[in-house]
Amino acid sequence: MQERSSKRWYLLLLTAGLLLLNGCREGAWNNPYPLSESEQNIIYSSFSERPKHLDPVRAYSSNEYAFIAQIYDPPLQYHFLKRPYLLEPLAATAVPEARYFDEQGNLLPMDAEPEQIAISEYEINIRPGMGYQPHPALAADQQGGYIYHHLGQADIEELNTLGDFTETGTREVVAEDYVYQIKRLAFPALHSPIAGLMGEYIVGLDDFGKLLDRQYEQLKTETGEDKPYLDLRQFDMEGVYAVDKYRYRIRLHGKYPQFVYWLAMPFFAPMPWEADAFYSQPGMEARNLSLDWYPIGSGPFMLSENNPNLRMVLERNPHFHGEAYPSEGDPGDRELGLLDDAGKPMPFIDKAIYSLEKETIPYWNKFLQGYYDTSGVSSDSFDQAVQFSDRGELGLTEAMQAKGIELMTDVTTSVYYMGFNMADPVVGGDSESARLLRQAISIAMDFEEYISIFNNGRGIAAQSPLPPGIFGNRPGEAGINQQVYDMVNGTPRRKGIDYARQLMKQAGYADGRDAKTGKSLILYYDTTASGPDDKARLNWIRKQFAKLGIQLVIRATDYNRFQEKTRKGTAQIFMWGWNADYPDPENFLFLLYGPNGKLEHGGENAVNYSNAEFDQLFVQMKNMENNSQRQQIIDRMITILQHDAPWVWGFHPKAFSLFHSWYKNVKPNLMANNTLKYKRVDTALREQQRQAWNPPVVWPIVIIGLLLVLTVIPAVVLYRRHERSAAR
């Protein structure tokens, strides 16, 4: 009997051992991906929250663009390698040049004065032969009728994903599709965030929106449906029309040279009318079948799986028109291997898998194990990844170097600033006293120290709203804010605190006391930061103000209340930021343009700054081409701003990106979002490294098991003794 039991144990151990060996043979145990994917041409990345909108008419945030910029092909794109940022054709055959007309419709020369220009016209030629991704909205029967455009309620109730449709179809992209999408921008029911802005420029867009609103309400009444299908093709927009199959025109009021940048954004990508006809069927949205969930594009990739609770998968679009890797770049790009793939057809990868990863620690560890190809550097992992040498040079730690990980840094086209509400009676306004107070605070707020302590050195102190790389930003001494810095031995040095105190005295606040009342100057800082992690940061800010004798009261609040305060103009001092939409100074300087004031006009000028000269120069500058005259105007505008100091200029963050040695063609491009197609991976090297870095370590488990057994032995002994003992 005992022998049989022993045999059973041996068999069990043997089986367990075989399973263990089998596991070892089949690769790393901690590989989160199926073994079948090991050698496939896939890029692995992640997302931390579900993108809210994938409809190009609404999507506007970076986590949404991470997907739709790979799916939709607008007319233009940014050159992947060249700097400063350069527009090049994508779906268009060329970057369109504006033609200008006066009030009478006469053609004007290219160098016509902006005041003369009544209409700018852009004619866009698109490439013939571009095809949409396979999609059920385009599935047609033999007679050419669309199979899924007239589904019954019962049919729809059985659907949950786009994969539930058995048939798909495609068709050629035509100019009408681009026109259709611009009509969608105007459609109020679709809530495009740029409808208001474009309404100011595109001829007839506002009126077209109102017309659609009326028609839609009427249609709702007629059909009794909440969201009936309104065929936008039956209405014409004055300023946008197709000339022929591959050519369309957009007419704008006045001159707006920045418009071409918008043509590089998915807002202006083509949309087949069939998509709206398909998704507008009653019951579709309730089944989560909508353009916000399942895009239909003509770009290099298509969203083949959208499960934002788990993963989102982009796969090659079999009907992609094809594009070659750039053959030219900046000096030094060739040496870095960035032109190794010059002229080769893109995309290089077959698939990109984005897994849901809410926390940074698991993401970072998986990156180190080779299961993600790239990673940012969070504060938690900064010391593990990056170190400063004795000479202050930035580099990777030995552990990172040993893994062949590489680091790429670039100053972002963003600005974080501390704003003074110019409508506030103490820190705001145009009085000399308030200006001197703001200048003194600008000196006292040591943003170099802030960057060093709270951003691990990832950023540069800002001299104006314009980040480096944006036209108008002057590098070196010429760009230094003379109100805050002195040049000492060729390097800018923040003015001393004594100078700031002197300014305070001139402002009537000597030693932080109001000369009129004799009371301490108390200022209020509104912030959404209220957690324990923010305490050090808030104390530091308080300390900067204390250098001037100012008592700073922190008013912590939630983001909703904070926004409300800025809208109502009741916040006094706060920090905020801006990311560029496009690489033009207008996109930063408009943040301080008077008619954009948040309090009166609901615009993006959160500090409600208004200066007549600045506003006049802004109007002049915004319509100009990048030339020396524009630079001079910008210089003057920045001088005004530095003097008035409505912002403490804060800093421009530096983006740090880590990537593995198998991940190729990496160059930071802060304007382009459609960079997935340029990426290439050495899958064999990746698999080899994963195996080498992740051998299963079983012996500690065996030891833990043995320890458990050892602890049980005394218990067994006690049990036996207890069972054998006589009753007491």
Place this chain on the structure above:
Amino acid sequence: MMAYIIRRILYAIPILVGVNVLTFLLFFVINSPDDMARMHLGMKRVTPEAVENWKRERGYDQPLLVNQSASGTGKLTETIFFQKSLKLFQFDFGTSDSGRDIGYDISQRMWPSLAIAIPVLLIGLLVNITYALLIAFFRATYIDFWSVVLCVVMMSISGLFYIIGGQYLVSKLLHLVPISGYDTGISAIKFLVLPVIIGVIGGIGSGTRWYRTLFLEEINKDYVRTARAKGLSETVVLFRHVLKNAMIPILTGVVVVLPLLFMGSLITESFFGIPGLGSYTIDAISSQDFAIVRAMVFLGSALYILGLILTDISYTLVDPRVRLS
């Protein structure tokens, strides 16, 4: 018993109404419909017209609780509260503020939550009861003493520590299972091993101490002494008599949590990237999606009430002396 159950279900209605009112008030004290609209429309270039449109389309343009401009019953029915709450009682959760079908989302996301919660509950019960019986067997010995010390130590450690420590040890250092992630079907197992182990280990301290107390209470009763006097071995006494009689409080604790297993674990799901209902709720709170928050709170309350009713019923099953009336 049927009358009792019906009465309990009827009692549940005012409770659910109360919970719904409370959720509504708490949510709208912090978030106004304007805030919700701005959150959904994005941060850049949002016009007041767009905010108004968004509110109108989703029915957030009405007064919260009382509509003074309406007449008759319209004062109460033409409000956000009434319009958004009525269907909940038919378990029609409607669509989220971002247009998703909440019922479908719940039906999809409850399975990953259950895939963790059920094994943690069952294995945890087995481990905790076995360990507690072992301690009860060796009561008043050094095994009992050190086990209690160990349990107190384990209870005192934060759940987050178990998660991060477990990920570090098992996945990062030993490379035995993936650190995080999830998959469907059989492939889900490798992702579930670690959260389940951590869930079980994390519950040993409190679970074992609780069961030990129950067993020690039973072990000194007369029927146990009688069983020993009959000459039964201690193992038989413990497993056949003590365990059976300690089942009532154990059952109370287990049955009441059964329906709530659907709701998932907020932290575990977040750290392991598991797409369950716990992370669904957290996401909804952070994105100010009132429709989901309201639905999840309502569902949680309803399931809790269900758990309590089931507990009462289970009493009658394990103890014939108990009668529901």
